[in-house]
Amino acid sequence: MQNTLIWIVAAVIILGGGYWLWQSQTPATDTGTNVGIVDTGAGSQVPVETGPVNTGMTATVKYNGSTFSPAEVTIKVGGTVTFESEGGSSMWVASGPHPEHTGYSGTTRSAHCPDTSNASFDQCVAGDSYTFAFKKIGTWPYHNHMNAGVFGKVTVVE
Ligand SMILES: [Cu+2]
Numbered sequence: 001m002q003n004t005l006i007w008i009v010a011a012v013i014i015l016g017g018g019y020w021l022w023q024s025q026t027p028a029t030d031t032g033t034n035v036g037i038v039d040t041g042a043g044s045q046v047p048v049e050t051g052p053v054n055t056g057m058t059a060t061v062k063y064n065g066s067t068f069s070p071a072e073v074t075i076k077v078g079g080t081v082t083f084e085s086e087g088g089s090s091m092w093v094a095s096g097p098h099p100e101h102t103g104y105s106g107t108t109r110s111a112h113c114p115d116t117s118n119a120s121f122d123q124c125v126a127g128d129s130y131t132f133a134f135k136k137i138g139t140w141p142y143h144n145h146m147n148a149g150v151f152g153k154v155t156v157v158e
Pocket residue numbers: 094097098099100101143144145146148
């Protein structure tokens with residue numbers, strides 16, 4: 001009877017020790033955060049956390065007649081981008097591709113422009129200012145329909 005007790009205690013110690021060894025070798029869990037590397041000089045590099053880049057609920061893009069500036073902006077979904085034409089340059093912001101503007105909504109210009117709910121990323125008429133609320137996550141190239149060689153890009157993130 002006493003021998004049995006000793007064997008049970010020994011088994012518990014062996015199993016417990018084995019579990020401890022196994023657990024101590026389990027790698028640390030990945031926290032899922034983005035980690036960049038910063039060189040602090042003298043050859044030492046330390047990891048740093050990097051947050052979302054330039055991601056707010058609003059952005060403003062200026063059009064000067066030949067370029068959008070900044071041409072690429074990132075906003076959160078549901079956020080708005082306001083496009084402003086400076087100096088009276090003719091501007092009609094629209095999702096690519098030119099000339100049908102199907103990229104954002106999947107509908108053509110002639111189909112979505114009469115829709116006054118404005119669910120399409122398409123200004124639909126030339127004007128000095130255009131504000132659009134982005135409800136779809138993704139990267140949305142756009143151009144000036146009045147000067148179709150001028151491009152930009154809106155990236156919408158969660
Ligand atoms: Cu166009």
